[in-house]
Amino acid sequence: MGESVNIRQLNELVASKSDFITMITRGMDQTIVGQKHLVESLLVALLANGHVLLEGVPGLAKTLAIKTLAQLIDARYSRIQFTPDLLPADVIGTMVYSVQKEQFQVKRGPIFANFVLADEINRAPAKVQSALLEAMQERQVTIGDHTFGLDEPFLVMATQNPIEQEGTYPLPEAQVDRFLLKVIIGYPTREEEKVIVRQNISNHRAKVMPILRPSEIIDAQKVVEQIYLDEKIERYIVDIVFATRFPAEYGLQDLSGIISFGASPRASISLAKAARAYAFLHQRGYVIPEDVRAVAHDVMRHRIGLTYEAEANNITADEIISDILNKVEVP
């Protein structure tokens, strides 16, 4: 089979730069039992240069997952426990007075790391959330008169507890939209849980050793940006996003009454970015519809507004996305 030069080169480039995927997956598997989707989503977000909002009950290895990933990449990791009395300065840093030097000095906050775990982000007030989300978006923070760029690669994994809603500050839609993915993780299977118990009671935990450097991730991110996205795939992405806004035009009249607002253009951009990263994970230099479908739920579930009627009937955003994917014609 003959092929155009660009795609051939791209495929070779992807193949050469995606070797580490297998190693990272294997390294994660040694520490994290199950939660394949979480690991895959973290890699997608990392490669697409995005951030992850994670929802799941406590004790599902959320912290362990991002910590292990940071160790495998030999990257800086920090964890911020969001509480109601947290201040923006606690996240981004502040100016402190040095008695020795007799001047104010910048004390950088925990956001200056490659991997940041924002634990229970909805427990902090809006000003702290805004400070974090602005830093996530701009990839720089300003302390006093100084502006500092954040480390690269930079991935924020924010967690939300779906059970306790009392005393929380739910993230506004506009800010949730800034997360590339919203991943929902569930309980492990029976077999997986047996392995988890066995690992923990025996104190026999594999020591995580770095297997690549952050610069290699940055290289991989550059390759991901080059992955070929055909016009047919673009049209497919736009169709999916438009179906959330105008469901009746896609034969989904039933959804008209249960979607209060559809996904934004940022959803289309995120869908394209995440699909590219997913193609890279599968060592492909081009995106196929399968890649779009694979990431569609994670990309769009936090970008669709549900009506009261939908919530009263326990209809979830995931069900709506599934309906849309099953109705929009695949190229």
Add this chain to the structure above:
Amino acid sequence: MKSIRYILSAIMIAAASSGMCAKTSVVAKLDSSYITMGNVTCLTVEIVEPDNANSQVGFLPGTMPSEVEIVGEASSDTVDLGNDIRQITRRIILQSFDSGAYTLPPVFWENAGDTMSSNMVTLKVNPVDVSHLEDIHPNADVMKIKSKWYDFLPDWIVDYWQWLLLTLVIVIGGVCAILIYTKRVKLPFIPTKKPEPPYEMACRRLKVLREQHFCEKGQEREYYTELTDILREYIDKRFGINAMEMTSRQILEHLRANETTRPSESLMRQILEVADFVKFAKMRPMPEDNVKSFNSASKFIEDTKPQPEEDDDSLKDEAVESSNSHEQ
């Protein structure tokens, strides 16, 4: 002395009764003193009497001429005139069918032994001008009535035909809706085009695709897009798998799960793999790949085409026979 006292009392009582009579009057008048035979007129009787009077008014029996009939009484009004006096107006309707002049008797008023009569009035009844005897009119012929069709219907149908029609329409509409909904009948007046069977349609479209010579023109993407569309639509219509909304992997999974398509799944796999490369990776396949894909598509359609019904019947017969033999 005692006799003088009786005389004075009698004089005072007489004076009091004459005072009462002075307050009372009864007047009768006709609305029209001349009427034509058969017509009616009104005799108005105006009675002025004290408020506390419990009077009775009427004609004396046998005094009204037999030619004049009292048809009835119209409205009666009472007006308070002040000074404990009231005026009662009674209107008596009279009719007569005999010409002549009749003096109506006075109307009598009676209250606690006191009586009074009204004036007498005269009613003139004029005869009607009839045709002269020389104008002889023959008996009219019996008319022929032009009967309409609805004259033969019962009255209840004619009276309530709108409601009956509405009820009929609703009932017929309801029955039709049920029958159409349950697909028991097909509307004969709506022309239905018999849908082309999936196999025939796929074969026809493959033939058209071959004649378009996309690959010879360097339009491999269009060629593979059309080829996969033909196959996906065929799978959709033939097996009910909504392949148009599925990715290549999902289509192959469904084909593997289906008994009929499982043996031919490898053919589809080859086509879809090449098609994905061409459609989404800008790759240009070799000419032999194009031919191979086309042949695979044809073979897939041939392998999975519906079997003739005879075969189905024979299979059923065989199944019945085998089950019978098992039962025996």
